Amino acid sequence: MIRLRTPYLLYLGDAQLPTDAKTACGLRDWCASDVVGEWSLASSPLSIGVPRYSPEEAAARGAGSLVIGIASVGGALPTSWMPDLLRALAAGLDIVSGMHTRLTSFPELVEAAARHGVSLHDVRHSDRRFPAATGRRRTGLRVATVGTDCALGKKYTALALTRALTARGANATFRATGQTGIMIAGEGIAIDAVVADFIAGAAETLSPDNAPDHWDVIEGQGSLFHPAYAGVTLGLLHGSQPDAFVLCHDPSRHTIEMYPDAVIPSLADAIAQYTTAARVTNRAAHCVGVSVNSSSLTDDAWAEYAQHHAAALGVPVCDPMRGGVAPIAEALLRLGVGGRSPGATDGSPPA
Amino acid sequence: MIRLRTPYLLYLGDAQLPTDAKTACGLRDWCASDVVGEWSLASSPLSIGVPRYSPEEAAARGAGSLVIGIASVGGALPTSWMPDLLRALAAGLDIVSGMHTRLTSFPELVEAAARHGVSLHDVRHSDRRFPAATGRRRTGLRVATVGTDCALGKKYTALALTRALTARGANATFRATGQTGIMIAGEGIAIDAVVADFIAGAAETLSPDNAPDHWDVIEGQGSLFHPAYAGVTLGLLHGSQPDAFVLCHDPSRHTIEMYPDAVIPSLADAIAQYTTAARVTNRAAHCVGVSVNSSSLTDDAWAEYAQHHAAALGVPVCDPMRGGVAPIAEALLRLGVGGRSPGATDGSPPA
Numbered sequence: 001m002i003r004l005r006t007p008y009l010l011y012l013g014d015a016q017l018p019t020d021a022k023t024a025c026g027l028r029d030w031c032a033s034d035v036v037g038e039w040s041l042a043s044s045p046l047s048i049g050v051p052r053y054s055p056e057e058a059a060a061r062g063a064g065s066l067v068i069g070i071a072s073v074g075g076a077l078p079t080s081w082m083p084d085l086l087r088a089l090a091a092g093l094d095i096v097s098g099m100h101t102r103l104t105s106f107p108e109l110v111e112a113a114a115r116h117g118v119s120l121h122d123v124r125h126s127d128r129r130f131p132a133a134t135g136r137r138r139t140g141l142r143v144a145t146v147g148t149d150c151a152l153g154k155k156y157t158a159l160a161l162t163r164a165l166t167a168r169g170a171n172a173t174f175r176a177t178g179q180t181g182i183m184i185a186g187e188g189i190a191i192d193a194v195v196a197d198f199i200a201g202a203a204e205t206l207s208p209d210n211a212p213d214h215w216d217v218i219e220g221q222g223s224l225f226h227p228a229y230a231g232v233t234l235g236l237l238h239g240s241q242p243d244a245f246v247l248c249h250d251p252s253r254h255t256i257e258m259y260p261d262a263v264i265p266s267l268a269d270a271i272a273q274y275t276t277a278a279r280v281t282n283r284a285a286h287c288v289g290v291s292v293n294s295s296s297l298t299d300d301a302w303a304e305y306a307q308h309h310a311a312a313l314g315v316p317v318c319d320p321m322r323g324g325v326a327p328i329a330e331a332l333l334r335l336g337v338g339g340r341s342p343g344a345t346d347g348s349p350p351a
Numbered sequence: 352m353i354r355l356r357t358p359y360l361l362y363l364g365d366a367q368l369p370t371d372a373k374t375a376c377g378l379r380d381w382c383a384s385d386v387v388g389e390w391s392l393a394s395s396p397l398s399i400g401v402p403r404y405s406p407e408e409a410a411a412r413g414a415g416s417l418v419i420g421i422a423s424v425g426g427a428l429p430t431s432w433m434p435d436l437l438r439a440l441a442a443g444l445d446i447v448s449g450m451h452t453r454l455t456s457f458p459e460l461v462e463a464a465a466r467h468g469v470s471l472h473d474v475r476h477s478d479r480r481f482p483a484a485t486g487r488r489r490t491g492l493r494v495a496t497v498g499t500d501c502a503l504g505k506k507y508t509a510l511a512l513t514r515a516l517t518a519r520g521a522n523a524t525f526r527a528t529g530q531t532g533i534m535i536a537g538e539g540i541a542i543d544a545v546v547a548d549f550i551a552g553a554a555e556t557l558s559p560d561n562a563p564d565h566w567d568v569i570e571g572q573g574s575l576f577h578p579a580y581a582g583v584t585l586g587l588l589h590g591s592q593p594d595a596f597v598l599c600h601d602p603s604r605h606t607i608e609m610y611p612d613a614v615i616p617s618l619a620d621a622i623a624q625y626t627t628a629a630r631v632t633n634r635a636a637h638c639v640g641v642s643v644n645s646s647s648l649t650d651d652a653w654a655e656y657a658q659h660h661a662a663a664l665g666v667p668v669c670d671p672m673r674g675g676v677a678p679i680a681e682a683l684l685r686l687g688v689g690g691r692s693p694g695a696t697d698g699s700p701p702a
Contacts, residue, residue, distance in 0.1 A: 132579045132580075133578055133579035134578075134579075135578035135579065135607075135610045135612060135613060137612075191547065192546075192547050192548040193546060193547065193548065194546070194547050195543075195544060195545070195546060195547070196542065196543050196544065196545050196546070196547050196550050196582060196583045196586065197543040197544065197579075197580065197583060199547050199582040199583075200578060200579050200580070200581070200582060201579065224585075224631075225631055226631075227484050227485075227486035227551060227589050227590075227631060227632045228483045228484035228485075228486065228548075228551050228552060228589075229483075229548065229551070230551070230585050230586065230589055230628075230631065231547060231550040231551060231582040231583060231584075231585045231586025231587075231589070232547045232548060232550075232582060232586075233582075234575075234581050234582045234585045235547065235581065235582025235583075236582075238578050238579075238581055238582070239578075256486075259486045261486060261488075262486060262631060262632070273627065276624065277581075280575075280576055280577075280578055280581065280613060281578045281613070
């Protein structure tokens with residue numbers, strides 16, 4: 001498991017537009033208490049609205065890592081960033097990157113990190129080895145977010161759900177499986193970077209035994225219906241052994257993004273397929289809600305959509321950005337009170 | 352894709368029992384024309400019934416590789432084998448290993464291979480990078496073997512089917528996805544060693560565009576119902592885009608081997624789940640036969656089992672070791688004649 005040293009100084013490099021700084025904005029929004037401030041090249045006009053500190057100032061305020069908070073063109077590391085990165089290492093900060101190009105592929109960074117006794121974290125990659133999954137049931141409660149496609153709100157839904165559970169006094173932990181999630185949580189496993197044989201084993205490692213009333217909220221990846229990434233999705237689902245799952249969907253999509261021949265099934269069919277798949281490792285697994293990215297719908301259309309599908313599917317239908325996920329969190333808390341054991345033994349979902 | 356230099360000298364090390372030499376026996380049985388002979392330590396009483404040649408003699412007879420044909424305890428490399436391995440490299444042979452411990456982790460082997468201009472192949476591992484799957488349909492015909500569990504005949508069935516197709520004049524290629532299969536085929540991809548994000552992409556690479564009447568017979572891995580390995584199974588299935596699949600089963604198993612809580616579904620249910628999964632990338636995909644390891648059944652029980660399930664499922668039910676897979680091969684050849692296009696476009700299986 002990757003573990004990062006918080007709090008963070010967010011690095012914006014030479015970003016020109018707020019959309020370039022999606023990672024930094026995600027960290028600001030979801031782990032504000034772990035963000036000391038921002039830093040950028042003098043040529044960048046951008047601020048995400050947090051204090052501007054140099055690496056030395058941030059270190060003096062307790063920062064543990066400089067996090068590269070922007071996407072660079074092609075995932076490479078611009079040479080213009082190098083002086084700032086070396087300066088951060090010299091100030092005693094680790095560097096955290098989600099870029100394709102590994103920080104560790106730059107000898108000058110490796111050398112400087114070693115000299116200053118700090119670390120380089122490439123959270124998109126995984127060098128750690130995991131055991132094969134055992135299938136052994138673990139203590140504690142688990143909910144996974146799954147999707148009809150990639151990039152439609154699985155991370156956001158998991159974060160919103162963790163917040164909603166915590167706000168209701170529940171003991172809940174967001175479990176990150178992708179690079180931005182790992183930066184937000186400060187730890188996690190980039191599940192798509194694991195060797196294929198060990199996907200489910202890595203997922204078992206990610207959410208270990210816990211207190212009986214503790215919820216792990218596991219960030220899903222990919223989609224069962226995705227021609228390229230369904231293997232990751234299924235292995236993660238099996239290793240997670242979720243008691244419940246939330247299906248994430250974007251009603252404006254009818255085929256998988258970039259794969260026009262891959263048709264997205266109906267919500268009912270998608271729920272049925274995820275239920276069948278999840279029951280390989282947890283016979284109590286069932287859908288506890290649908291999380292919709294409704295940005296393509298008018299207010300009226302969204303209200304009608306949510307009402308129609310909630311009635312048809314028998315579960316709450318929410319948009320975390322438009323009303324929140326409280327009904328799903330409350331359904332989980334009802335489940336946690338006493339719903340698990342029967343389903344776990346007789347194969348039928350808790351009432 | 353791994354490509355090996357045939358023919359092979361099979362190395363038996365210090366094996367005492369024929370069961371230790373499963374890999375060597377598989378190569379003798381499935382690619383006899385690629386086997387020059389065998390070699391072992393003087394302390395080994397074992398022969399698998401092929402000529403005994405030293406590495407130098409084998410090289411003189413045209414051998415390209417020494418293949419480690421036995422399983423060592425714990426997957427490690429016994430030091431007693433080292434003189435033979437160095438001798439093989441000096442004789443100009445590559446070395447091929449399916450062991451957990453990499454040949455390349457021994458500096459003396461790496462140094463000797465470099466000095467003699469030969470190669471070390473660790474077929475259990477994969478250092479090659481693959482692209483993400485595109486989902487693009489490829490020309491040619493494909494059949495995949497899939498299973499209700501691991502280790503119940505998917506490789507054997509694929510090899511038998513390739514032989515049966517070839518014997519009927521068809522153009523067919525066995526596509527190896529595991530270590531022994533790769534040794535038999537002389538090439539392939541150890542699909543479970545690929546980084547998770549690229550399982551389906553690797554599978555696309557494994558069976559590229561081909562002639563319209565050519566069959567790729569793709570060795571399956573794992574099982575959709577396996578708590579540890581289903582991710583590999585699904586990614587391989589999606590990238591393979593099979594027109595048809597053969598379900599492999601062992602009727603003596605009711606739960607996944609070593610995972611007593613994971614129940615194996617009925618044949619009909621297993622076929623339905625594999626069909627749904629395969630149609631993500633090929634809407635014509637359908638089950639064309641069931642291949643059974645019937646060793647637990649008497650002749651009478653097997654006859655009744657095969658008849659009952661063939662009638663219930665509407666496809667031939669065969670045991671490659673007990674009567675062969677001719678009916679499945681013939682079903683594939685009928686499919687190849689004109690069955691594909693309709694299903695590929697309208698979503699229903701060819702008749």
